[in-house]
Amino acid sequence: MSQLTHVWVFSDNVERYAELMAGARQWGQQVFAIVTAEHIAHVTALAPNGIIVLDSSNDLQRIENYAETIVSLLNEKGNGLLLMSATRRCKALGVRLSVLLNAALVNDATSVNIDNGTVYAEHRMYGGLAFGKEKLNTPMTIITLAPGVMEPVVANPAHRCPVVNAVRVAPRHEILCLERRARSLSSVDLSKAKRVVGVGRGLVAQDDLAMVRELAAALGAEVGCSRPIAEGENWMERERYIGVSGVLLKSDLYLALGISGQIQHMVGGNGAKVIVAINKDKNAPIFSYADYGLVGDIYKVVPSLIAHLR
Numbered sequence: 001m002s003q004l005t006h007v008w009v010f011s012d013n014v015e016r017y018a019e020l021m022a023g024a025r026q027w028g029q030q031v032f033a034i035v036t037a038e039h040i041a042h043v044t045a046l047a048p049n050g051i052i053v054l055d056s057s058n059d060l061q062r063i064e065n066y067a068e069t070i071v072s073l074l075n076e077k078g079n080g081l082l083l084m085s086a087t088r089r090c091k092a093l094g095v096r097l098s099v100l101l102n103a104a105l106v107n108d109a110t111s112v113n114i115d116n117g118t119v120y121a122e123h124r125m126y127g128g129l130a131f132g133k134e135k136l137n138t139p140m141t142i143i144t145l146a147p148g149v150m151e152p153v154v155a156n157p158a159h160r161c162p163v164v165n166a167v168r169v170a171p172r173h174e175i176l177c178l179e180r181r182a183r184s185l186s187s188v189d190l191s192k193a194k195r196v197v198g199v200g201r202g203l204v205a206q207d208d209l210a211m212v213r214e215l216a217a218a219l220g221a222e223v224g225c226s227r228p229i230a231e232g233e234n235w236m237e238r239e240r241y242i243g244v245s246g247v248l249l250k251s252d253l254y255l256a257l258g259i260s261g262q263i264q265h266m267v268g269g270n271g272a273k274v275i276v277a278i279n280k281d282k283n284a285p286i287f288s289y290a291d292y293g294l295v296g297d298i299y300k301v302v303p304s305l306i307a308h309l310r
């Protein structure tokens with residue numbers, strides 16, 4: 001049997017439901033989406049067999065608090081797979097659910113396979129140096145799916161399906177959000193960008209990002225970076241770093257500027273159809289991944305490229 005009878009999907013990020021639904025339809029005969037009320041319309045169009053609505057009337061509610069409610073929902077149907085997006089909050093929820101349901105859990109799955117009713121999942125290990133394949137040996141299984149693994153399903157606004165409200169079960173240990181502050185940073189989803197210009201520690205100063213942004217604008221590309229630029233220097237938002245612990249690209253073009261090409265970065269960059277690297281060190285590992293490589297100083301090459309593209 002290459003499909004399970006029941007697959008449930010849940011995400012705190014509504015944008016991820018389309019990818020989850022693609023996987024759920026492949027791996028399950030009946031797909032039920034668990035959603036908060038504000039996501040009903042969006043998720044209905046992705047054509048699940050049914051929608052189960054969580055009580056989201058309290059703004060201070062964190063999704064971890066839905067664990068007991070979700071457990072009572074899943075226990076009604078018995079065995080199956082709960083597929084969630086690999087966001088920080090879904091992973092935190094997944095841990096609670098795994099304990100409460102005695103369910104095997106794999107985080108950041110890069111592929112899922114059902115063989116004779118048993119669920120197998122692959123995920124990256126050792127910072128992306130290896131893949132681990134896990135057999136999930138419990139009747140109920142939980143997987144958080146890495147972004148970009150599945151091609152999102154196309155929405156069908158005409159789809160209709162039963163919508164029921166979940167009976168709320170009070171959490172044993174409640175987490176309440178005491179304050180929310182808007183981010184001043186722009187939010188970007190590099191996994192959906194067609195072209196990406198990435199910059200690494202070859203950049204000397206934050207102000208020099210201006211020339212990288214100018215080049216990206218000329219190419220119609222989004223700007224990404226290596227992890228140290230986002231997490232060490234804090235020159236760019238964390239959403240913009242590419243790699244095993246960041247974004248996995250699926251772009252047509254990835255132009256990497258002053259990036260050495262360590263495996264942890266290239267796990268994210270490798271998904272691009274064409275990789276172009278500019279690095280002043282001819283032995284930089286990135287050249288072994290690049291389709292086109294240019295040994296040169298980004299401070300000379302980038303202004304020249306901008307001038308040519310204008």
Ligand SMILES: Cc1cc2nc3c(=O)[nH]c(=O)nc-3n(C[C@H](O)[C@H](O)[C@H](O)COP(=O)(O)OP(=O)(O)OC[C@H]3O[C@@H](n4cnc5c(N)ncnc54)[C@H](O)[C@@H]3O)c2cc1C
Binds near residue numbers: 126203226259
């Ligand atoms: C568990 C774990 C997870 C990690 N996850 C990630 C991840 O998701 N993403 C990620 O990016 N990293 C990740 N890292 C870090 C990763 O191992 C590397 O340290 C990082 O990617 C290096 O970033 P970099 O290439 O910008 O810097 P460096 O390695 O310092 O490379 C800078 C490059 O710039 C070149 N250069 C310098 N000046 C110029 C110039 N003027 N013109 C042209 N080239 C120039 C140099 O030759 C060099 O190749 C992770 C590490 C660990 C241990």
